[in-house]
Amino acid sequence: MITSTNSMARSFLSLLGGFECAGLAAGSPALTRKARALMAYLALQARHSQSREKIAALLWGGANDEQARASLRQTLSVLRRALQTTERQWFRIEGDQLGLDLHEFDLDVTQFELLAASSETEDLKQAIALYSGELLEGFSLAEEPFEDWLRTERERLRAVAIAVLEKLIVRETAVGACIAAANRLLGLDPLREDIHRIVMSAYEKQGRINLALEQYQRLSDTLRKQLGVQPEPETRLLYEKLVARRMVTTKECQPEEARRSNTAPPTHYVKSSGVNIAYQVTGDGPFDLVYVQGWVSNLDYAWASTRLARTLHRLGSFCRLIRIDKRGTGLSDRTAGLPTLEERMQDVRAVLDAVGSRSAVLFGSSEGGLMCMLFAASYPERTTALILHGAYARGLWSPDYPWGRTENELEDELAAIEREWGRAADLSRAAPSLVDDPVEREWFAAYLRNSASPKDAISLWRWSVEIDARDILSAIRVPTLITHRTGDRWVHPDEGRYLASRIPHAKYVELPGDDHVIWGADSDRLIDEIQGFLSSATPSEPFESTLLTVVYAIIPEGYACENPDSAASGRGGENWQREATRLLAATVGQEIELDENKVVAGFRQPMQAINYAFDLRDRLRCKGVDVRAAIHIGECKRQGNHCSGPVMQLAAEFAAYPSPGEIFASQTVRDLTVGASLAFDRRGQFDLPGFPGPWMFFSVEPALNL
Numbered sequence: 001m002i003t004s005t006n007s008m009a010r011s012f013l014s015l016l017g018g019f020e021c022a023g024l025a026a027g028s029p030a031l032t033r034k035a036r037a038l039m040a041y042l043a044l045q046a047r048h049s050q051s052r053e054k055i056a057a058l059l060w061g062g063a064n065d066e067q068a069r070a071s072l073r074q075t076l077s078v079l080r081r082a083l084q085t086t087e088r089q090w091f092r093i094e095g096d097q098l099g100l101d102l103h104e105f106d107l108d109v110t111q112f113e114l115l116a117a118s119s120e121t122e123d124l125k126q127a128i129a130l131y132s133g134e135l136l137e138g139f140s141l142a143e144e145p146f147e148d149w150l151r152t153e154r155e156r157l158r159a160v161a162i163a164v165l166e167k168l169i170v171r172e173t174a175v176g177a178c179i180a181a182a183n184r185l186l187g188l189d190p191l192r193e194d195i196h197r198i199v200m201s202a203y204e205k206q207g208r209i210n211l212a213l214e215q216y217q218r219l220s221d222t223l224r225k226q227l228g229v230q231p232e233p234e235t236r237l238l239y240e241k242l243v244a245r246r247m248v249t250t251k252e253c254q255p256e257e258a259r260r261s262n263t264a265p266p267t268h269y270v271k272s273s274g275v276n277i278a279y280q281v282t283g284d285g286p287f288d289l290v291y292v293q294g295w296v297s298n299l300d301y302a303w304a305s306t307r308l309a310r311t312l313h314r315l316g317s318f319c320r321l322i323r324i325d326k327r328g329t330g331l332s333d334r335t336a337g338l339p340t341l342e343e344r345m346q347d348v349r350a351v352l353d354a355v356g357s358r359s360a361v362l363f364g365s366s367e368g369g370l371m372c373m374l375f376a377a378s379y380p381e382r383t384t385a386l387i388l389h390g391a392y393a394r395g396l397w398s399p400d401y402p403w404g405r406t407e408n409e410l411e412d413e414l415a416a417i418e419r420e421w422g423r424a425a426d427l428s429r430a431a432p433s434l435v436d437d438p439v440e441r442e443w444f445a446a447y448l449r450n451s452a453s454p455k456d457a458i459s460l461w462r463w464s465v466e467i468d469a470r471d472i473l474s475a476i477r478v479p480t481l482i483t484h485r486t487g488d489r490w491v492h493p494d495e496g497r498y499l500a501s502r503i504p505h506a507k508y509v510e511l512p513g514d515d516h517v518i519w520g521a522d523s524d525r526l527i528d529e530i531q532g533f534l535s536s537a538t539p540s541e542p543f544e545s546t547l548l549t550v551v552y553a554i555i556p557e558g559y560a561c562e563n564p565d566s567a568a569s570g571r572g573g574e575n576w577q578r579e580a581t582r583l584l585a586a587t588v589g590q591e592i593e594l595d596e597n598k599v600v601a602g603f604r605q606p607m608q609a610i611n612y613a614f615d616l617r618d619r620l621r622c623k624g625v626d627v628r629a630a631i632h633i634g635e636c637k638r639q640g641n642h643c644s645g646p647v648m649q650l651a652a653e654f655a656a657y658p659s660p661g662e663i664f665a666s667q668t669v670r671d672l673t674v675g676a677s678l679a680f681d682r683r684g685q686f687d688l689p690g691f692p693g694p695w696m697f698f699s700v701e702p703a704l705n706l
Contacts, residue, residue: 011108015040016157017133021082030679030701031082034059034618035075037141042100043107044153049092049099058145063622071622109135109157116164121171124164128184131161133335138677142586142615162188169198178202187335190222197235204242210264212242214300214331217266264303267331272350273343278331279324279351283316287384287534288357290322290348291315294366294390295460296451298330299323305443308519314527315363318534322360324351326368328460330451338463338675342605344371345378352382361534363387365518366491367464373503374672377475377547377635378604385479385537386503387530390488390516392495393473393502395465403492405465414458421454429489432514433521468671473502475547475635479537480506483529487514507533548602548636549609549669550647551589552655553580553616553629555597576627579619587612592643600651602643606633606673610700613663621661630654631700632666646691653688654697667696677703 014020019036031039037059042050052072053065059075060068076091076098083090092099105111108130115127135154141147165185172178182199186192196219203212216231216239223229231239269276280299302323303309315321325332327339327347348371352360361384364372369391376383397404405413420426425444427435434440452460480503484496493510500508509529515521555576580599584591587608593600599616603609613629620627632654634647650666658664670680680698687693 011111012106013039013043013102014108015043015135016108016112016131017137019136019139031078032075032618033139033141033614033702034071035078035082036136036139037143037146038072038075039079039100040136041146041149042098043102044109046100046102046107046110049094049097052096052098055098058149059141059143060622061143061145062619067622067624112157113160116160121168124168127164128161128168128181131157131164134158158188169195173198173202187333191226193219193223193232193235196231197238200235200238200242204245209242209245210300213239214267216242218269221268264300267299268354270350270354272327272347275327275343275347276333277324277327277347277351279322279354281320281322281355282312283319283321285317285319285321287319288322288352288355288360289315289319289534290324290352290360290362292324292326292348292362292364292368292372294364294368295464296329296448296457297323297325298447298451299325300331301447301450305440305447305519307440307523311519311523311527314524315530318531319361320355320357322351322355322357324348325451326371328452328456334453334456338459340607340673340675341371341374341467341469342607342673343675345375345605348375349379349382358382359384361385361387363389363530364391365389366391366516370464370467370469373469373476374472374547376478376480377472380478380546383478385481385534386476387481387483387533388496388499389483389518389526390485390491390496391482391499392491393470393499394468396468401470401498403495403498410462410465414461417458417461418454421457422449429516431517431520432487432489434515463675466671466674468668470502471634471668472547472672473499474504475545476503476506477545479533481530481533481537482506482508483511483526484508485511485513485515487512488516489514490516545635545637545645546604547633548604548643548647549606549631549633550592550636550651551599551601551603551609551613551616551629551631552651553599553601553613553627554655555599555620555625555627556660557597575623576620576625579623580616583612583615583619587615590643592648600648602636606631606669607676609633610663610665610669610673610676610678614702617661617663626660628655628658628660628662630658630664630666630697631669633668633672650688650691650695653686653695657684657686657697658699663700664697665700667698670698670700679703 012022019040021031021039038055041055041058052069056065056068056072060071063071080091090101092101102110112127112130115123115130118124135157136150162185165181168181169178169185172181179199179202182195185195196215200212200215203209203215216235219235220231223231265280265282267278267280269278278299302312312321324347326344328334359382362372362375369388372386372388376386394401394404396410397406423445424438424441425448427441427444448457482496482500484493486493496510497508500506511522511525511529513520513522518526577594580594581591584601589608589612590602592602601612603612609631613631617627617629630651632647632651634650635645636643636647637645654664654666664683665680679701682696682698685694685696688695
């Protein structure tokens with residue numbers, strides 16, 4: 001057994017599950033993507049120095065030799081300055097050879113491979129604990145040689161992890177503790193039918209028949225979608241045995257009526273940016289309605305509440321009801337990290353595509369309303385109508401939004417979540433009418449436990465109150481119903497009134513009662529309002545405006561090409577324009593304006609715009625051009641290929657402030673990308689006649705994970 005006290009200590013450099021460099025001082029320079037790529041490559045080649053020529057070709061393949069070597073020197077200089085704070089010489093430089101001097105436990109990949117080679121069970125468990133995700137998870141460089149190398153290394157380490165999990169499953173099956181290891185392996189290879197059977201049998205031995213049947217359904221859906229086949233006969237026989245056992249148990253333990261109303265429908269999965277999103281579909285009405293619950297949820301456990309099950313049945317009586325567990329919660333992948341509103345929008349789009357829905361009503365309650373509002377503004381062509389219940393536009397207090405939580409109130413809430421997680425739930429704010437009902441309190445506590453871990457619940461709560469969606473409300477142009485309880489103790493009714501005053505032509509209905517959740521007292525009145533609104537809502541006119549994120553990038557005048565038809569100048573406008581257009585096509589952006597000194601582009605999603613600005617800056621820097629750019633999000637009016645509106649004017653104004661090589665973003669962009677790995681630094685503000693301000697702006701860079 002590997003007994004070093006350092007074997008599970010935090011590595012100086014961690015590459016599994018992302019990039020994290022420990023021990024750098026707070027004032028260290030931010031590491032660019034090229035700097036992180038260089039450090040990762042040298043770390044995995046630590047036993048052998050690499051030639052500068054090879055490294056330059058790997059990371060700057062699109063530049064000429066001189067430019068690539070200059071970029072390598074600059075990146076190496078940044079890394080050396082950042083690592084000086086550790087009082088250790090990390091780089092080996094011998095003539096043209098370059099290496100990274102790492103000890104045995106400086107790199108998590110090294111620790112992982114050492115532990116994976118052991119024959120001891122505890123070492124294997126430690127190895128899998130270190131494998132928190134694939135190598136440099138979520139990282140890309142748009143340099144083909146580097147991507148090829150990264151793809152090969154990821155597959156190699158993934159194969160090692162699978163081999164370790166296979167050993168653990170064999171050893172732990174005998175003691176009935178194999179489920180965790182088996183589910184980890186299925187996360188890496190969901191088509192392993194033998195592992196699905198092991199999980200089903202383990203659940204059966206524990207008497208958890210419903211979970212065993214859900215495992216079969218998950219396998220069946222995966223095989224059908226990815227391979228177009230059914231499970232093997234051996235798996236189907238196991239499934240039939242489980243179904244027969246559940247039928248016997250159900251008849252013995254439940255009245256027939258209760259069994260029919262509380263049985264969970266099949267749970268399905270769809271991949272969204274590599275994350276498994278769970279969803280259920282009930283009802284068969286003439287239109288689709290997507291219900292997005294606030295904070296956390298669990299699709300299956302929702303049906304264990306007679307109250308909530310009845311509310312869901314009522315919703316499904318007049319529509320096709322689609323429900324999801326948002327990434328990081330419930331039956332969806334729990335290891336997805338903090339989400340962004342943008343990622344959750346894409347999750348909803350993926351589910352709609354999976355069920356064949358071109359357009360749907362979006363129904364968001366509480367925090368779920370934030371994502372629904374952004375979706376309706378960004379994708380009006382896929383939004384039939386918008387319904388918000390107990391929703392809000394901003395989570396934290398500000399002078400112009402006095403209903404939000406103060407920082408002290410937020411910290412008190414987070415402390416209460418951690419302190420009380422797992423106990424009978426305190427319903428005094430969520431559903432005061434049910435506070436004396438022990439059955440509801442115990443069910444709700446179990447519902448929360450099955451929806452998220454305490455740590456994830458706290459992180460998601462904090463995330464949900466840091467978002468500010470006020471600036472996008474005027475861009476919502478679909479029919480909108482806003483409902484709120486007069487005595488709501490979680491979200492003040494003034495917050496619902498605020499939404500109604502800012503969303504054009506929204507209908508506001510204030511209902512009597514104190515319950516925040518939709519399944520509380522008088523839930524029928526709420527569902528009646530929703531049904532009545534949808535039966536009489538007037539369809540929207542064709543959309544001439546939408547929410548757009550604009551990148552306004554300016555090229556130094558000295559680099560403008562006097563003769564656009566000439567490619568003679570290595571620094572000419574034709575070169576940078578061609579690069580800008582190529583990148584724009586790769587990031588599904590829309591060219592709005594392109595001339596000798598600037599490029600203006602529009603994107604449906606803020607992170608698409610930010611990544612485009614980063615890539616454009618990095619690519620043009622290799623050509624000796626320091627671009628400066630600004631990013632803003634707002635409503636944009638379209639007339640053919642022409643775009644106009646305040647977002648265009650404000651983006652141009654923001655673009656006057658960055659220095660060459662800097663990227664600035666508006667506060668609106670910052671507030672709508674909470675959860676993204678970005679670092680924002682406030683740099684100033686301005687006032688613009690005719691545009692109520694002040695307008696604050698921030699420099700934006702990839703976050704340095706320490």
